[in-house]
Amino acid sequence: MDGSLESVSGPGRVAGPEEGISTQELALAARNHGLPLEGLRYDVTPPGLHYVLVHYDIPAVDTTGWQLAVGGRVRTPLALDMAALRAYPAVTQRVTMECAGNGRARLSPRPVSQPWLVEAVGTAEWTGVPLRTLLAEAGVEPGSVEAVFTGADHGVERGVEQDYRRSLPLAVATGDWPEVLVAYAMNGQPLPPQHGYPLRLVVPGWYGMAHVKWLREVTVTDTPFTGFQQAVAYRLRQSADEPGEPVTRIAPRALMIPPGFPDFMSRERVVRPGFVALEGRAWSGYAPVERVEVTADGGETWTDADVGRQAPHPWAWASWRALWTAEPGRYVLSVRATDAEGRTQPLEQPWNRGGFANNLVQHVPVLCVSD
Amino acid sequence: MDGSLESVSGPGRVAGPEEGISTQELALAARNHGLPLEGLRYDVTPPGLHYVLVHYDIPAVDTTGWQLAVGGRVRTPLALDMAALRAYPAVTQRVTMECAGNGRARLSPRPVSQPWLVEAVGTAEWTGVPLRTLLAEAGVEPGSVEAVFTGADHGVERGVEQDYRRSLPLAVATGDWPEVLVAYAMNGQPLPPQHGYPLRLVVPGWYGMAHVKWLREVTVTDTPFTGFQQAVAYRLRQSADEPGEPVTRIAPRALMIPPGFPDFMSRERVVRPGFVALEGRAWSGYAPVERVEVTADGGETWTDADVGRQAPHPWAWASWRALWTAEPGRYVLSVRATDAEGRTQPLEQPWNRGGFANNLVQHVPVLCVSD
Incomplete structure (x- = not known):
């Protein structure tokens, strides 16, 4: 009996030429859901029709103690509860979000992962605080290069136990086009649990992996982030042994x-x-x-x-x-x-x-x- | 080139012993979605986590002209718009709903249909008018045996073009245990499109196929309904050529x-x-x-x-x-x-x-x- 993490968490792979959809892929399809395509009729996608991709579990969140920490290479670290975040001027943006893996299950050969056909998309009105407002208040130190975002969802992926974590170049994190949001509302309501309640990042124009859900920490760094979701996953590679280019913005x-x-x-x-x-x-x-x-x-x-x-x-x-x-x-x-x-x-x-x-x-x- | 309906709509079948999940089954799994099992933590399932099974498409509904027709073997046929329905005393019930096909994809051999693993369940607070109130107002004629419910969703299934339609024995339709509802709200909000907006039937204790969505008509009959979803689908059969027993209440x-x-x-x-x-x-x-x-x-x-x-x-x-x-x-x-x-x-x-x-x-x- 192999009791290691690797025994439940294999490497990435590509399906064989005759290999049908596996029960593991089906289990992901049953959890995560796409937009039924007739749902394209709505300008703003109604709750429950917007696509959802959850890497691990939807965390159980008690917002009474929830704080967003803004730290790392900043002059004044911040610890903001929900009331503090709502006290900033709110910005609302209508954003179309798409999973970077959309269409994967129609590829030949098929990469084995969440088996989207074509429906991993949705559009919502996201309301929150511009990230650049929070970073300006904290005061980013000279020489910083990235902001790293940590979610509360925890799991193991290809043998690596982790909280979901992604970074953005500082120019994107502090930019105003797109204006990155720390969002607490979707379509005028508190975020649904599966969309990141109580807080998520929204990065207009970028694939879904950048929009970190259940956001707990923003950490400014002076070196590029090399965590799993940045350096191992979400890379464009033809073979397993090349570093690949990062996945960023949504292709038309x-x-x-x-x-x-x-x-x-x-x-x-x-x-x-x-x-x-x-x-x-x-x-x-x-x-x-x-x-x-x-x-x-x-x-x-x-x-x-x-x-x-x-x-x-x-x-x-x-x-x-x-x-x-x-x-x-x-x-x-x-x-x-x-x-x-x-x-x-x-x-x-x-x-x-x-x-x-x-x-x-x-x-x-x-x-x-x-x- | 075969241009018949049958060419896109085959008979029911059971997968072969080595047959993986097909792209057709995956397409159903990508549209319809289950409850991520950590969602069992909520007494009432938040919007978007409750399971959804849509036989055809979610209809495009304009409620300005929507009417529920109550007719057939009644003394006074009714045509009720949304305002008329909301004028009746409202009843709210917390109901756990489960798809009759839950667990299908783990069966061996596997019936080929919506490939649920185990997650086709959810609990909601449904608000509406008791069906027995409407049937009492219309006045059911003596000798009636069933009420037939017609939804607005239209498609073809095993060669039969149809609106989704199911019946209940009159004793169930007019009973108070369970109390069948014509529901217009879910968790205190108008029904989401995928849950039947603007109206659906709710039959507490019965599998999901009985809870007809996008409800347009209630028709009282003096003969048992023999439509597709009653006499062909949703029967417990060991072989294709037996009539089988109807699927009704939810097994524990x-x-x-x-x-x-x-x-x-x-x-x-x-x-x-x-x-x-x-x-x-x-x-x-x-x-x-x-x-x-x-x-x-x-x-x-x-x-x-x-x-x-x-x-x-x-x-x-x-x-x-x-x-x-x-x-x-x-x-x-x-x-x-x-x-x-x-x-x-x-x-x-x-x-x-x-x-x-x-x-x-x-x-x-x-x-x-x-x-």
């Missing part, structure tokens, strides 16, 4: 509300002949979405969709709409977004060992049946 | 909050030596839970847990608590509930083709590591 993506109605088991879509409104959302963590195109013929021809204006909410998804004339037959609908910096979505899978930042276009099989 | 079950902390990927638990509090919930749709027992040796010896009182909330789960002294090694913890009618949980899987009402005891592998 458009998603479609699957049209018509579904089959229960296959989730394939059925429409009737005639005009079918295709609608959905598109976003990029780099720049506003400038163009959305749809195809019904596997990418041979693309049609421009009408794109709604993001201006009042620069970090939230844009709506888009196109009209498709359906005739009896089988189709695979796809949609792709292009942002103002020219980034777009590939038609071939962008693969890396972690299955991160994969923004392959969505494929929506549709059957049009005769009236 | 206890679940444990997995102790210690998890590995990210395997979800296996790690504890340190010493006293470990084992806690969780137990429920039965037939009678109050009278006894909860735990085992750490695969069922050789069982220890009674302390069981909290259900009395103020007879249709909600009971809390339970036991103390376990952990020593270094590997264990599989289990827990079983027994209700006041003597129903308990089996140690061997109760199998049927749909994977319904399977209340096999939970197994929680735990590694106790040295300090």
Whole structure:
């Protein structure tokens, strides 16, 4: 009987060519949940439909004693309870958040981890205190390079026991574009437990791993953070032995509300002949979405969709709409977004060992049946 | 190219002996979500943690025109808008709801459908109008036998295009134990879209399929309803060609909050030596839970847990608590509930083709590591 942590906590791996989804992957899919794609119809995602990814357990939190510590290389360390945080001027931002592993389960070969298909996204109104306000009050020492964020969630991952912990470059942590928030409310309510109650970081434009939940500590450092979630996980690597590039901002993506109605088991879509409104959302963590195109013929021809204006909410998804004339037959609908910096979505899978930042276009099989 | 509905909507089936979880099953797991088991710590499940099973799509609902029609074999058909429904005296009940397919994905062989492991449960405070009040006002004709409930969700299932529709025997629909509700609020708020906004049926003690969401019509009939969800689905069958018995009330079950902390990927638990509090919930749709027992040796010896009182909330789960002294090694913890009618949980899987009402005891592998 092997009683070591490694016996329950193996290394990262990629599934074999014929390997079905494992019970471990299914257990993650049953806990963590995606946005049912018809939920793209809401500008702001209702509670319970926003995607959730919890690395370990949702911590049991008693807020009577909860304090956020701001320390490390600062002149005046802070210890702020919830009342102190609420006393600062509040800022609200509408932010589209996406898991860095979105789309992983459709990759070939499949990285074995949380098996998202395409639905790990959501948009919420986050309210809190700008991080730069707190760091300015604490007074960052010259020569500092990063801020490290520690959550209360505790577990083991690839043999390493840890509290969830991530860092940001100091320029991002103290910047105002995006404005990083220490958030205590989601859609006007206290954070739900699974979204970080009582406090989480919100880093508009960045993948979800940066938005540290159940936030307990902010620590300013004069060396780059080399903890597990920064130096081991969330790297773009082709092989296990290279250091890889860090995962940061959200690559552009458009998603479609699957049209018509579904089959229960296959989730394939059925429409009737005639005009079918295709609608959905598109976003990029780099720049506003400038163009959305749809195809019904596997990418041979693309049609421009009408794109709604993001201006009042620069970090939230844009709506888009196109009209498709359906005739009896089988189709695979796809949609792709292009942002103002020219980034777009590939038609071939962008693969890396972690299955991160994969923004392959969505494929929506549709059957049009005769009236 | 086969353009029939059957081409996207196959018959029910059971997985082959070596067949891994399919992408179709995974797509259901990514949409529908279970209760992360640490969520058992809350008496009332916070929004977004309660399990959700949506057969088709969450309908787009505009409540300005929403009406509940009460008709069929009644003297005075009713058409009630939301204001009319809110004008009746409101009743609130705390109800534990569980999907009839809970535990399906652990069965061998595995019925292919929504692949729940063990987490398809939640408890909420539901507020609404007793169904018997509405049926009394409409005046049920003599000789009536059932009430049929129609939701707004539309799809195809095993080749049958349908709105989701289920019935209850008239004695249940008009009874006061349980008191069936037409509910418009969950935990004091309007129903979330995925829980049936603006209206759903709540049938305390029954599995989830009876709690029809997005409720549009109540129709009193003088013949038993033979629609898909009543006569084809939700039957206890050993083979495909027998009629089977209907799925009704919730079989007893206890679940444990997995102790210690998890590995990210395997979800296996790690504890340190010493006293470990084992806690969780137990429920039965037939009678109050009278006894909860735990085992750490695969069922050789069982220890009674302390069981909290259900009395103020007879249709909600009971809390339970036991103390376990952990020593270094590997264990599989289990827990079983027994209700006041003597129903308990089996140690061997109760199998049927749909994977319904399977209340096999939970197994929680735990590694106790040295300090």
